[in-house]
Structure formats: structure tokens, C-alpha cells
Amino acid sequence: MLLLFAIPALYVGNQACSECHAEIYQRYSTSPMALSSGRELPALRTGAFRHAASKVSYAIDAKGLVTLSKGKHSEQRQLRYYFGSGVAGRSFGFVRDGFLFEAPVTWYSQTGVWDVSPGYASDTASRWSRPIEPSCLFCHASQTRWREGTLNAYAEPVFTQDGIGCERCHGPGSLHIAGEGKMVNPAKLAPERRDGVCAQCHLTGQSRVVRAGRRMVDYRPGDLLTDFVAHLVPVEQGGFQVNSHVEKLAASACKRAAGNKMWCGSCHDAHAVPAPAEKVAWFRAKCLNCHQASTCARGPDCAGCHMPKDKASDAGGHGVFTDHSIPRTAASRVGLQDVAGKWKLRGWSAADAGDRELGLAYAEAGVRTGDRHQQAEAIRLLSSATQDAEVQTRLGDLQERAGKPEQAVALYRGALRNDPGAVVALVNLGRLYGSGGALDAAIRLWREALKRNPCLAEAGTNLQIALRAKGDEAGAEAVRRGQAFCVFE
Ligand code: HEC
Ligand code: HEC
Ligand code: HEC
Ligand code: HEC
Ligand code: HEC
Ligand code: HEC
Ligand code: HEC
Known part of the structure; x- marks a missing residue:
């Protein structure tokens, strides 16, 4: 009997597609995503x-x-x-x-x-x-070359495909270019798999939490995105600052009424952006795929009135500029209300479930906002979750904030057994050891942390103090010099 092993396709880069899909290749090469x-x-x-x-x-x-x-x-x-x-x-x-x-x-x-x-x-x-x-x-980039076990070390060049490569939406192409396999066409996928192709980058939610044992780089178009990552958002629908295109569109009357028929591809060509002079007609035609021109005869620039632009935010380009909640009138716009006092989170969709993921999101939010409810909820959920390094590190941090250093020490130790490269656990456990007088143990942890990111300010400063306390001036000076590039003042 012949045994066939499925050989996974590998990434080949955009250039390899140019020969057979020249027109798309050319068009895409000038788009913002490319x-x-x-x-x-x-x-x-x-x-x-x-x-x-x-x-x-x-x-x-x-x-x-x-x-x-x-x-x-x-x-x-x-x-x-x-x-x-x-x-x-x-x-x-x-x-x-x-x-x-x-x-x-x-x-x-x-x-x-x-x-x-x-x-x-x-x-x-x-x-x-x-x-x-x-x-x-x-x-922002494709085919990246991260060094496992570090925070931010890479082989150079750091990525080998500029921008969003074709294969980020179509899957790795090595078999297809050899004539041995079909590419994924997002438009032909079942709705939740189709939407995941764009949501892998255009859905942020309040937190995106990678699932235990998963890595985002292993996601392939056609997979269920929710198998890799859970998105958590505030419970209060509409009463929060929605900040990604997927979230805003989901709040629109169009999407709520049209359901799976509507997706990013209803209005956008993933390969190109319409030229400025063609924009009005391009988007109008998309609206009229679902609406009758007679429904609203207020002018041709449908998007200009129903998808108004926010002022360019200073958040480094992050945040929605064009209002994808497609409001009836400016007064009916959603997403700008105050969130004070609303602390509860939920999964973005039913598939964004998981106590571990929800707990990690509460921890992230609770530490950022200082909200006691969120911190307590994080401790409750994470205490009963499977103890992987990320859970233990977060829980350790929360216990430290709650004034329980002994619990924190045990949790950080557990985290480092599961993942010797857990940077936050290295830095924080070092601090707890150092303040307890165990300088040698602290020094060892801080050195390990700096191997994973040489600019960790707290670890660097504490390490210098500890080395000086032990009379190792030369060692302290070496650490100072190693960090000199991190800051110019
Ligand atoms: C040697 C020529 C050749 C190369 C190189 C090539 N393709 Fe194709 N591609 C084809 C042909 C022929 C078809 C139509 C048959 C099919 O779907 O496989 C096709 C179809 C497709 C489809 C449509 C699939 C569908 O079901 O609608 C996509 C998407 C695609 N290619 C993407 C790519 C990408 C991305 C690359 C580069 C990684 C690439 N192709 C490289 C020849 C090629
Ligand atoms: C941001 C996601 C994205 C990227 C990047 C992307 N595509 Fe596509 N591509 C799509 C979507 C979505 C469709 C389906 C369009 C439709 O039918 O509505 C598609 C359709 C196709 C098709 C089949 C339909 C057709 O028009 O012939 C080919 C071939 C293709 N893409 C090739 C490429 C190549 C080659 C590149 C890179 C140069 C590329 N794509 C980059 C999302 C993408
Ligand atoms: C791998 C990540 C990634 C994927 C997958 C992706 N995008 Fe993007 N997209 C981006 C980034 C990053 C930008 C910002 C590009 C820039 O200006 O630097 C962007 C920009 C855009 C823009 C704005 C272009 C403009 O006019 O400025 C549109 C529209 C868009 N994406 C639609 C889509 C659609 C539709 C899909 C799914 C078919 C998709 N994207 C998939 C990352 C992604
Ligand atoms: C995939 C289909 C689809 C597309 C594309 C679409 N819509 Fe809609 N839209 C709907 C449906 C369905 C409704 C709800 C029924 C209705 O009011 O017609 C709706 C409702 C609306 C409403 C009423 C909102 C309210 O709060 O009452 C406005 C305004 C609107 N759409 C504008 C637009 C504009 C502008 C475009 C293009 C930029 C657009 N739509 C594209 C399907 C769509
Ligand atoms: C009803 C039509 C419609 C749908 C559906 C739609 N968009 Fe847009 N999108 C627009 C319009 C109109 C613009 C503004 C284009 C311009 O002025 O250049 C835009 C702009 C953008 C931009 C550029 C940044 C900005 O906010 O101006 C991105 C990124 C984007 N859309 C992503 C998406 C994603 C991701 C989806 C799916 C979740 C999606 N869009 C669905 C109509 C739509
Ligand atoms: C000059 C601004 C403007 C333009 C251009 C415009 N609209 Fe409107 N639209 C409005 C206003 C204002 C309303 C009515 C809001 C109200 O009174 O409730 C409206 C209402 C609507 C409604 C809800 C109708 C109903 O009776 O429920 C839809 C759907 C709609 N517009 C779609 C479109 C489409 C599609 C286009 C492009 C062909 C478009 N609009 C162009 C401003 C505009
Ligand atoms: C979850 C996906 C995601 C992550 C993570 C992300 N970005 Fe973005 N970024 C986007 C998207 C999508 C846009 C396009 C505008 C939008 O949707 O907000 C964008 C826009 C930008 C822009 C403006 C692009 C333009 O042409 O105007 C810059 C600059 C940028 N990002 C830098 C970064 C840097 C640097 C990082 C990491 C330190 C980062 N982003 C992390 C998805 C992401």
C-alpha cells in the first residue's frame, strides 16, 4: 500500500507569483498593505x-x-x-x-x-x-525571522517578505507554484474562516490573547482564527470605544441586517485601493449592491455622508479613521461614549471563549487601569486555569500587587520552570530575591533577562546596584555600557 504524507506548503514570497498572476502582482505592489x-x-x-x-x-x-x-x-x-x-x-x-x-x-x-x-x-x-x-x-511584515526564546532578537534581515505578502491571505504557495496544489481564496471560504483572514490583523478588541501552546505565525488562511487567539471586548455593547475596523463594521445596521453576506470584501478589493478620482463611484457601487439608489437620493457620495472620517488620531496610525459603523446620521454614531465603571469583559464572538484567555485579558486591563474588580476577576479565573508560564507570570504579578510576595515567588518560579525565557518572571523574581537579600540569585536572573532584551531598564539598573553592592565595579560598568545605546540624554 502506498502511504501518502501531506507535505505542508512553504512560503515562497510575492515574486514567485508574478509570472502567472502578473496583473494582480503589479496592482498589489503599490497598495498600502504591500x-x-x-x-x-x-x-x-x-x-x-x-x-x-x-x-x-x-x-x-x-x-x-x-x-x-x-x-x-x-x-x-x-x-x-x-x-x-x-x-x-x-x-x-x-x-x-x-x-x-x-x-x-x-x-x-x-x-x-x-x-x-x-x-x-x-x-x-x-x-x-x-x-x-x-x-x-x-x-506589518511577512516571513519574519524571530530568535526563539528572546523578546526582540531576529536574524537579519528581520523579515524576508516586505509588507503583507500574498501568502498571508492565500496561504503558503510552494506546492501551488509547482502545479501541485490550489491556493486558498478567502472569498470562497465559509464566513467565519473568510472573516478570519482579515481579522488576523484588523481585529484588535480590547485584548487579543494567544491561546496556550499556539503561536500566531502558525495561523494559515482557512484556519479558524479563534483556534489561535481569543479577542476580548468590554461587555457593554456600543457603550465602549470600539477601535478596530472589524468591531466597528459589526456594529453597523448593514452588517447586523445583512449578516454573513457582508464582509470586508463587500467594499474593498484586497489587491488595490481605488484612485482618489474613482473613490466615490467605487464605494457607491458597493452600497448599491444592497441598497436601491432611490432609498436615499441625497447625493452620490454615500460613504462621504454615512462613513465620516475621524480626525487623524495620533496613535501611530492605529485606530479607525473611516467610521465603519455606517451611521444613519452623524448624531447616531456609536463608540465614543465614556466607559467609566464598566469593567466587565466578554469574548468578541462565542468562539472567543476560555477562562484562561478571559483571565489574561482582565489581568492586562486591570493592571493598565488599576481597576480592583478586574484584578480580582483575573485572579479568580487564572487560579483555576491550567498553569502555563503566561498564566503563572500574570498571576504572580497580580499577587505581588495584592501584597502577597510569597505566592508571587512560587508562581514566578513555576513560570520559569515552564519557560526559562519568561522575561517578566525573570525581572520580577529577581526583584523579589534582591529585596530579600539573595543578591546572587537576583543577579543571575537579571543577566538572563538582559540576554533576551538588553534594554530592560529595571533589570539593568537593579543589576548595576546589586553588582556594586558586591563590590564588582567593573561588572556594573560593563552593564552600564551595554545599555548606553538604549537612551540618549
Ligand atoms: C505557474 C503558474 C502559477 C504561479 C507561479 C502561481 N499561480 Fe496561482 N494560479 C495558477 C493557475 C493556473 C490557477 C487556476 C487554477 C487553480 O486554482 O489552481 C491559479 C489560481 C490561483 C488562485 C485562485 C484560487 C481559487 O480557488 O480561486 C489564487 C488565490 C492564486 N492562484 C494565488 C497565487 C499566489 C499567491 C501565488 C504565489 C505564491 C501563485 N498563485 C502563483 C497559476 C499559478
Ligand atoms: C489582504 C489579503 C490579500 C492579499 C495580500 C492578496 N490577496 Fe489575492 N485575493 C484576496 C481576496 C479576498 C480574493 C478574492 C476576491 C474576490 O473574489 O472577491 C483574492 C483573489 C485572488 C485571486 C483569484 C481571483 C482573481 O482575481 O484572479 C488570485 C489569483 C490572487 N488573489 C492572487 C494574489 C497575488 C498574486 C497576491 C500578491 C501579489 C495576492 N493575491 C495578495 C486577498 C488577498
Ligand atoms: C497580515 C496582516 C494583514 C492582513 C491579513 C490584512 N491586512 Fe489590511 N492592512 C494591514 C495593515 C498593517 C494595513 C496598514 C497598511 C499601511 O498603510 O501601512 C492594512 C491596510 C488595509 C486597508 C487600507 C488601505 C488604504 O486605503 O490605506 C484596507 C482597506 C485593508 N487593509 C483591507 C484588508 C482586507 C479586506 C483584508 C482581508 C482580505 C486584509 N486587509 C488583510 C494588515 C493586514
Ligand atoms: C451587504 C449588503 C450591504 C452593503 C454592501 C451596504 N449595506 Fe447598508 N444596509 C444593509 C441592510 C440589509 C440594511 C438594513 C435594512 C435597510 O435599512 O435597508 C442596511 C442599512 C443601512 C443604513 C441605515 C442605518 C440605520 O441605522 O438605520 C444606512 C445609512 C446604510 N445601510 C448605508 C450604507 C452605505 C452608505 C453603504 C455603502 C458604503 C452600505 N450601506 C452598504 C445592507 C448593506
Ligand atoms: C460598506 C463598505 C465597507 C466595508 C464593508 C468595509 N469598509 Fe473599510 N472602508 C470603506 C470606506 C468607504 C473607506 C474609506 C476609503 C477612503 O476614503 O480612501 C474604508 C477605509 C478602510 C481602511 C483605511 C483606514 C480608514 O479607516 O480610513 C481600512 C484599514 C479598512 N477600511 C478596513 C476594512 C476592514 C478590515 C473591513 C472588514 C471588517 C472593512 N474595511 C469593511 C468602506 C468599507
Ligand atoms: C449628503 C449626505 C448623504 C448622502 C450623499 C447619502 N446619504 Fe443616505 N442618508 C443621509 C441622511 C441625512 C439620511 C436620513 C437620516 C434620517 O433622517 O433619519 C440618510 C438615510 C439613508 C438610509 C436610510 C433610509 C431609510 O429610509 O431607512 C440609507 C439606507 C441610506 N441613506 C443610504 C445611502 C446610500 C446608499 C447613498 C449613496 C447612493 C447615500 N445614502 C447617500 C445622508 C446622505
Ligand atoms: C493587530 C495588528 C497590528 C499590530 C500588532 C500593529 N499594527 Fe500597526 N497597523 C495595523 C493596521 C491594520 C493599520 C492600518 C490602520 C488601522 O487599521 O488602524 C496599522 C497602521 C500603522 C501605521 C500607520 C500606517 C500608515 O501608512 O499610515 C504605523 C506607522 C504602524 N501601524 C506601526 C506599527 C508598529 C511599529 C507596530 C509594533 C510596534 C504596530 N504597528 C503594531 C495593524 C497592526
Whole structure:
């Protein structure tokens, strides 16, 4: 008997599709998704600015060389990768010793200026220490080369397919290009699998929690997204700040009435964006696939009135600009109400279930907002969940906040048995050991943490203090030098 083993298809990159699908390849290559990241910097507009809070001056040249200066002190840093096609803005990656960080400078295309990146405005120093983790690359780049066990180390180049590759929506293509397999066509999938193709990047919810033992990079078009990740949102429907396109569309009267007939592909061509002069007619035609022109004779620009634009947010391009809740009138817009006092979370869909995932989302929200209800609910749910490293680390952190360091120590130890690279557990357990006088144990943990991300400020500072306390000046100085690039002041 002949045994056939299914050989999984591998990623081959966009170039391999160009020969047979030349027209789509050409069209897609200029779309914002194709240009959402790159290994080669385009020629940049030169610029200079002084950041008030840190008193650091920045000058950026056409090749992405950044000159930092403050008083007589001056240094240069090279921008290496870009993120964002530039519709709203463009951020940059900076590499040091194989670790990838977000640069503190961003190009804001709508205003045509360079300034500090979103979230850096009130910093009193120039920080080059924000790690670019695999989750960021997942949405903006393809075929990434993360070094397992670290937070933000990669083989160079960090990704081998710029932007959103064809295969992110169609599945790996090695068998298909050899004439041995069909590609996934999202439009032909069952609705929940179809919607997952776009939702893998366009649904954020309040939290997205990767399921135990799963990795987002293993998701393939055609899979159920909810097998890989759960999305958690506030319980109060409509009474919250919806912040992704999938959530907003789901709130629309169109989607609620049309159901599975409506999806992102009802209005968008995933391969191209209509030219400015064609936009009104393009979207009108999409509306008229479901509506009669006579229903509303107020003009041809249906989307202009029913999908108004929000002011460009300063959240680094994140957040919906075009209102996908398709309001009847401006007054009936949803999603902008206050959320004070509404602390309960739920799965985005019935399939976004799981006590572990809900508990991790409560922990994330509770730590961010300081909400006691959320923290208590997180402890309740996570205590009865299977104890994997992520659950133990979160629970440890919550127990520490609740004033129970002994429980926290046990949980962090458990986390490190399950995952010796759990960075938060390394840093926090080190701190608990250090404050209990166990300096050698603390030093060992902090060194391990810094191997996974050399810019961890707390671990670096504490490690220097501990080494000095042991009389190891040279060791402390080496740690200080190793972190010198993380901040310029
Ligand atoms: C050697 C020529 C060739 C290459 C290279 C090629 N394709 Fe195709 N592709 C075809 C042919 C022929 C069909 C129609 C038959 C079929 O569906 O397999 C097709 C169909 C498709 C379909 C439609 C499937 C459906 O069911 O509607 C998609 C999507 C697709 N290709 C994507 C890709 C992508 C992405 C790449 C690059 C990774 C690629 N193709 C590379 C020849 C090619
Ligand atoms: C869950 C997916 C996701 C993650 C994670 C993510 N982004 Fe985005 N990003 C998007 C989407 C989708 C857009 C398009 C606008 C929108 O929908 O908000 C976007 C827009 C942007 C833009 C503006 C693009 C433009 O052309 O105007 C920049 C810059 C950007 N992201 C940088 C980053 C960086 C840097 C990270 C990681 C540190 C990151 N993003 C993490 C999905 C993501
Ligand atoms: C963001 C997701 C996405 C990306 C990226 C993407 N596609 Fe598609 N593609 C789709 C969707 C959705 C459809 C179905 C369109 C429909 O029929 O409504 C499709 C349809 C197709 C088809 C079959 C239908 C046709 O028009 O011939 C081919 C072939 C194809 N894509 C090739 C490619 C190639 C080659 C690339 C990269 C150059 C690419 N796609 C990038 C989402 C994507
Ligand atoms: C791998 C992640 C990923 C997937 C999958 C994905 N997108 Fe995107 N999409 C993005 C990012 C990131 C941007 C922002 C691009 C930029 O400007 O840098 C974006 C931008 C867009 C835009 C805005 C283009 C513009 O006009 O600026 C549309 C529309 C869009 N996506 C639709 C879709 C649809 C429809 C699907 C599913 C068929 C899909 N996307 C799948 C990540 C993704
Ligand atoms: C897939 C089908 C579909 C598409 C595409 C679609 N709609 Fe709808 N829409 C519906 C259905 C069904 C309803 C509910 C019944 C009705 O009011 O006609 C609806 C309702 C509405 C309403 C009433 C909202 C309210 O709160 O009462 C407006 C306004 C609207 N659509 C505008 C648009 C615009 C503008 C477009 C294009 C940008 C569009 N729709 C595209 C199916 C669709
Ligand atoms: C009823 C039509 C319609 C549907 C359905 C729709 N969009 Fe859009 N979308 C638009 C319009 C109109 C724009 C504005 C285009 C422009 O002005 O360039 C837009 C813009 C966008 C943008 C650019 C950023 C912004 O907010 O302006 C992204 C990203 C996007 N849509 C993603 C999606 C995703 C993901 C889905 C599915 C969950 C989806 N859209 C479903 C009509 C639609
Ligand atoms: C100049 C702004 C404007 C334009 C352009 C426009 N609408 Fe409207 N639309 C409105 C207003 C205002 C209402 C009525 C709201 C009310 O009085 O409740 C409305 C109502 C509607 C309704 C609800 C009708 C009902 O009786 O329930 C639909 C559906 C709709 N529009 C679809 C469209 C479509 C499709 C287009 C494009 C062909 C379009 N609109 C163009 C402003 C506009």
C-alpha cells in the first residue's frame, strides 16, 4: 500500500507569483498593505526638530541617519527598517547587536513633519529601547525571522517578505507554484474562516490573547482564527470605544441586517485601493449592491455622508479613521461614549471563549487601569486555569500587587520552570530575591533577562546596584555600557 504524507506548503514570497498572476502582482505592489514595511528605506525627506520635554535635537537625513544632540553631546543612529506605508505615518526600526527596537522618530505624512513617535511626547530623554516584538511584525511584515526564546532578537534581515505578502491571505504557495496544489481564496471560504483572514490583523478588541501552546505565525488562511487567539471586548455593547475596523463594521445596521453576506470584501478589493478620482463611484457601487439608489437620493457620495472620517488620531496610525459603523446620521454614531465603571469583559464572538484567555485579558486591563474588580476577576479565573508560564507570570504579578510576595515567588518560579525565557518572571523574581537579600540569585536572573532584551531598564539598573553592592565595579560598568545605546540624554 502506498502511504501518502501531506507535505505542508512553504512560503515562497510575492515574486514567485508574478509570472502567472502578473496583473494582480503589479496592482498589489503599490497598495498600502504591500508597502506596510520594508527592508530598504526609501529616500526620506530630510528634517530636523527639537523635542521640548527632553531638550534633545534630532536631524534626519535622506538615508535615515539620525543625528541626536543635547548641549555638547552628540551621537548618530541609523534607521534600518520602516513600518507603515505612509498613508498616515511611518515608523522605523533600529537594530543593535541583533535586537530590534522602535526608533523614537516618526514621519507624519499628513502634516509633513518629523517628530517623536506616538507615546514619546512627555519623555525626558530620547529612548531607543522600545522592543519591536514579533506581534508587531505579524501585522506589518511577512516571513519574519524571530530568535526563539528572546523578546526582540531576529536574524537579519528581520523579515524576508516586505509588507503583507500574498501568502498571508492565500496561504503558503510552494506546492501551488509547482502545479501541485490550489491556493486558498478567502472569498470562497465559509464566513467565519473568510472573516478570519482579515481579522488576523484588523481585529484588535480590547485584548487579543494567544491561546496556550499556539503561536500566531502558525495561523494559515482557512484556519479558524479563534483556534489561535481569543479577542476580548468590554461587555457593554456600543457603550465602549470600539477601535478596530472589524468591531466597528459589526456594529453597523448593514452588517447586523445583512449578516454573513457582508464582509470586508463587500467594499474593498484586497489587491488595490481605488484612485482618489474613482473613490466615490467605487464605494457607491458597493452600497448599491444592497441598497436601491432611490432609498436615499441625497447625493452620490454615500460613504462621504454615512462613513465620516475621524480626525487623524495620533496613535501611530492605529485606530479607525473611516467610521465603519455606517451611521444613519452623524448624531447616531456609536463608540465614543465614556466607559467609566464598566469593567466587565466578554469574548468578541462565542468562539472567543476560555477562562484562561478571559483571565489574561482582565489581568492586562486591570493592571493598565488599576481597576480592583478586574484584578480580582483575573485572579479568580487564572487560579483555576491550567498553569502555563503566561498564566503563572500574570498571576504572580497580580499577587505581588495584592501584597502577597510569597505566592508571587512560587508562581514566578513555576513560570520559569515552564519557560526559562519568561522575561517578566525573570525581572520580577529577581526583584523579589534582591529585596530579600539573595543578591546572587537576583543577579543571575537579571543577566538572563538582559540576554533576551538588553534594554530592560529595571533589570539593568537593579543589576548595576546589586553588582556594586558586591563590590564588582567593573561588572556594573560593563552593564552600564551595554545599555548606553538604549537612551540618549
Ligand atoms: C505557474 C503558474 C502559477 C504561479 C507561479 C502561481 N499561480 Fe496561482 N494560479 C495558477 C493557475 C493556473 C490557477 C487556476 C487554477 C487553480 O486554482 O489552481 C491559479 C489560481 C490561483 C488562485 C485562485 C484560487 C481559487 O480557488 O480561486 C489564487 C488565490 C492564486 N492562484 C494565488 C497565487 C499566489 C499567491 C501565488 C504565489 C505564491 C501563485 N498563485 C502563483 C497559476 C499559478
Ligand atoms: C493587530 C495588528 C497590528 C499590530 C500588532 C500593529 N499594527 Fe500597526 N497597523 C495595523 C493596521 C491594520 C493599520 C492600518 C490602520 C488601522 O487599521 O488602524 C496599522 C497602521 C500603522 C501605521 C500607520 C500606517 C500608515 O501608512 O499610515 C504605523 C506607522 C504602524 N501601524 C506601526 C506599527 C508598529 C511599529 C507596530 C509594533 C510596534 C504596530 N504597528 C503594531 C495593524 C497592526
Ligand atoms: C489582504 C489579503 C490579500 C492579499 C495580500 C492578496 N490577496 Fe489575492 N485575493 C484576496 C481576496 C479576498 C480574493 C478574492 C476576491 C474576490 O473574489 O472577491 C483574492 C483573489 C485572488 C485571486 C483569484 C481571483 C482573481 O482575481 O484572479 C488570485 C489569483 C490572487 N488573489 C492572487 C494574489 C497575488 C498574486 C497576491 C500578491 C501579489 C495576492 N493575491 C495578495 C486577498 C488577498
Ligand atoms: C497580515 C496582516 C494583514 C492582513 C491579513 C490584512 N491586512 Fe489590511 N492592512 C494591514 C495593515 C498593517 C494595513 C496598514 C497598511 C499601511 O498603510 O501601512 C492594512 C491596510 C488595509 C486597508 C487600507 C488601505 C488604504 O486605503 O490605506 C484596507 C482597506 C485593508 N487593509 C483591507 C484588508 C482586507 C479586506 C483584508 C482581508 C482580505 C486584509 N486587509 C488583510 C494588515 C493586514
Ligand atoms: C451587504 C449588503 C450591504 C452593503 C454592501 C451596504 N449595506 Fe447598508 N444596509 C444593509 C441592510 C440589509 C440594511 C438594513 C435594512 C435597510 O435599512 O435597508 C442596511 C442599512 C443601512 C443604513 C441605515 C442605518 C440605520 O441605522 O438605520 C444606512 C445609512 C446604510 N445601510 C448605508 C450604507 C452605505 C452608505 C453603504 C455603502 C458604503 C452600505 N450601506 C452598504 C445592507 C448593506
Ligand atoms: C460598506 C463598505 C465597507 C466595508 C464593508 C468595509 N469598509 Fe473599510 N472602508 C470603506 C470606506 C468607504 C473607506 C474609506 C476609503 C477612503 O476614503 O480612501 C474604508 C477605509 C478602510 C481602511 C483605511 C483606514 C480608514 O479607516 O480610513 C481600512 C484599514 C479598512 N477600511 C478596513 C476594512 C476592514 C478590515 C473591513 C472588514 C471588517 C472593512 N474595511 C469593511 C468602506 C468599507
Ligand atoms: C449628503 C449626505 C448623504 C448622502 C450623499 C447619502 N446619504 Fe443616505 N442618508 C443621509 C441622511 C441625512 C439620511 C436620513 C437620516 C434620517 O433622517 O433619519 C440618510 C438615510 C439613508 C438610509 C436610510 C433610509 C431609510 O429610509 O431607512 C440609507 C439606507 C441610506 N441613506 C443610504 C445611502 C446610500 C446608499 C447613498 C449613496 C447612493 C447615500 N445614502 C447617500 C445622508 C446622505
